[in-house]
Amino acid sequence: xxxxxxxGARPRWIRRTSRPRNMTAPVASxxxxxxxxxxxxxxxxxxxxxxxxxYDLRVQLGVDVxxxxxxxxxxxxxxxxxxxRETREDGREFALVRWGFVPGWDKKGEFxxxxxxxxxxxxxxxxxxxxxxWRRRRCLFPMNGFYExxxxxxxxxxxxxxxxxxMPLFCVAGLWEYWxxxxxxxxxxxxxxTRESVYxxxxxxxxxxxxxxxxxxADWLDPxxxxxxxxxxxxxxxxxxxxxxxVSRRVNSWKPDDAELIKPGRDLRQDSLL
Numbered sequence: 163x164x165x166x167x168x169x170g171a172r173p174r175w176i177r178r179t180s181r182p183r184n185m186t187a188p189v190a191s192x193x194x195x196x197x198x199x200x201x202x203x204x205x206x207x208x209x210x211x212x213x214x215x216x217y218d219l220r221v222q223l224g225v226d227v228x229x230x231x232x233x234x235x236x237x238x239x240x241x242x243x244x245x246x247r248e249t250r251e252d253g254r255e256f257a258l259v260r261w262g263f264v265p266g267w268d269k270k271g272e273f274x275x276x277x278x279x280x281x282x283x284x285x286x287x288x289x290x291x292x293x294x295x296w297r298r299r300r301c302l303f304p305m306n307g308f309y310e311x312x313x314x315x316x317x318x319x320x321x322x323x324x325x326x327x328x329m330p331l332f333c334v335a336g337l338w339e340y341w342x343x344x345x346x347x348x349x350x351x352x353x354x355x356t357r358e359s360v361y362x363x364x365x366x367x368x369x370x371x372x373x374x375x376x377x378x379x380a381d382w383l384d385p386x387x388x389x390x391x392x393x394x395x396x397x398x399x400x401x402x403x404x405x406x407x408x409v410s411r412r413v414n415s416w417k418p419d420d421a422e423l424i425k426p427g428r429d430l431r432q433d434s435l436l
Contacts, residue, residue, distance in 0.1 A: 208279060209413060210237050210308035211322070211424060212244060214331040219246075219304060222331055222376060225256045235423045237261065238416035239277045245352050246302040247338055248383035257338075263353035264341045265291045271343055281337060283355045283372060283397050295337040297387040301352055302333040302374060307424065309413055310366040310406075320413040321366055322424055323406040329424070334371035335382055335396065357397060363404060373401040 213233035219225055223246050237243055243261040248254045263281060264273040267290075278291075286292040307324035325332050338352035359370040374382050374396055381392035408427045412418045 208239055208309075209320075209416070210303075211235050211306045211324075211329070212237060212304060213306045213329065213421075214304065218331045219244075219256060223254070223256075223302070223304065223333070223379065225254055227256045233421070234419060235421055236413060236416060236419045239279045240274075243352070244304060245336060245338055246304060246333070246379075246383070247299070248385055250385055254383060257350065259338055259350040259352045261353070262351055263292070263295075263337065263339060264349070264351045266294070266339055266341055268341070269344045271341070271347075278353050280354050280356050280369075280371075282369075283335075283357050286337065286355060287394075292337060295339050297390070298385055299338050299340075300382055300385075300393060301336045301338045302379060302382065303336045303352070303354060303371075304331055304333050306331055308334075308371065309409070310363075311414075312366060317411065318414055320409050320411060320427075321406045322409045323363065323366070323404050325402055326405060332402070333374050333376075333379065335374050355397075360401060362406070363401075366406065370401070372397055373399070375399065375402075 211234065213235065215233075216227035216230060219227050225246055231244075238261075240260060240262050242258045245257055245259055246254065247257060261279055262274070262276075263278040264271065273291075281292055286296045306329040307322050309320050309322055311318045311320050313319075335355040336352050337355065338350060341347075341349045341351060343349075354371045356369045357372050359366075359368055363370045378392075378396050378399070382396055384393065409425065410423055410427045413423050
């Protein structure tokens with residue numbers, strides 16, 4: 163079981179046995195060309211923002227949340243994260259899971275070391291690690307924004323990507339899984355699904371999370387594996403007009419978690435990367 167952190171406190175696990183070592187995604191980069199200029203991109207989507215409250219989840223997603231949790235401005239891999247899922251037994255529900263997918267067959271927990279927070283949608287339906295979750299355990303990650311990094315001359319610059327200055331709640335597609343270790347340890351884990359980026363996110367990264375519009379939540383969450391076409395069609399839907407701005411480089415560390423992180427860090431137009 164997971165516990166949402168109190169305001170000002172670090173997230174922590176509650177497990178039957180000792181928890182795995184806290185892992186964060188490796189920082190690596192690839193170089194691509196945008197309009198003839200080389201831009202170095204870091205590993206994608208390893209932090210995000212979830213600042214909405216229980217009321218917003220109830221209105222937009224139709225789930226009841228009994229606990230009142232604090233806003234999070236720098237959620238990092240291996241931490242407890244909220245997801246929305248649907249099962250035949252319980253219907254649509256809110257759950258806290260570990261951000262970092264671990265397949266159910268991995269009884270030794272080797273995937274804990276890999277920090278799989280993003281899964282490519284193109285290969286998920288066929289890969290043994292993800293195909294069962296793809297068919298039966300799809301979920302939504304509610305959020306208000308996510309971060310991407312660009313390697314600039316003076317260091318890594320984080321950018322916050324949102325649906326507007328007021329940062330409304332939106333959801334991206336994910337997969338979740340139930341894990342039972344050899345020693346009886348239990349945990350639920352999840353990860354984003356990603357696709358090729360479209361403009362303007364192409365200015366920051368070649369991949370992006372898969373946005374799920376509210377009218378398609380039911381299609382994506384449907385646990386009936388015999389009817390996959392509506393869920394699969396969501397992968398190729400055009401995303402909303404995302405906006406982004408540079409933010410404080412304090413985001414480069416997973417430790418800070420305050421509202422100052424999401425404020426524009428400096429004056430930089432979006433088209434300056436082209």
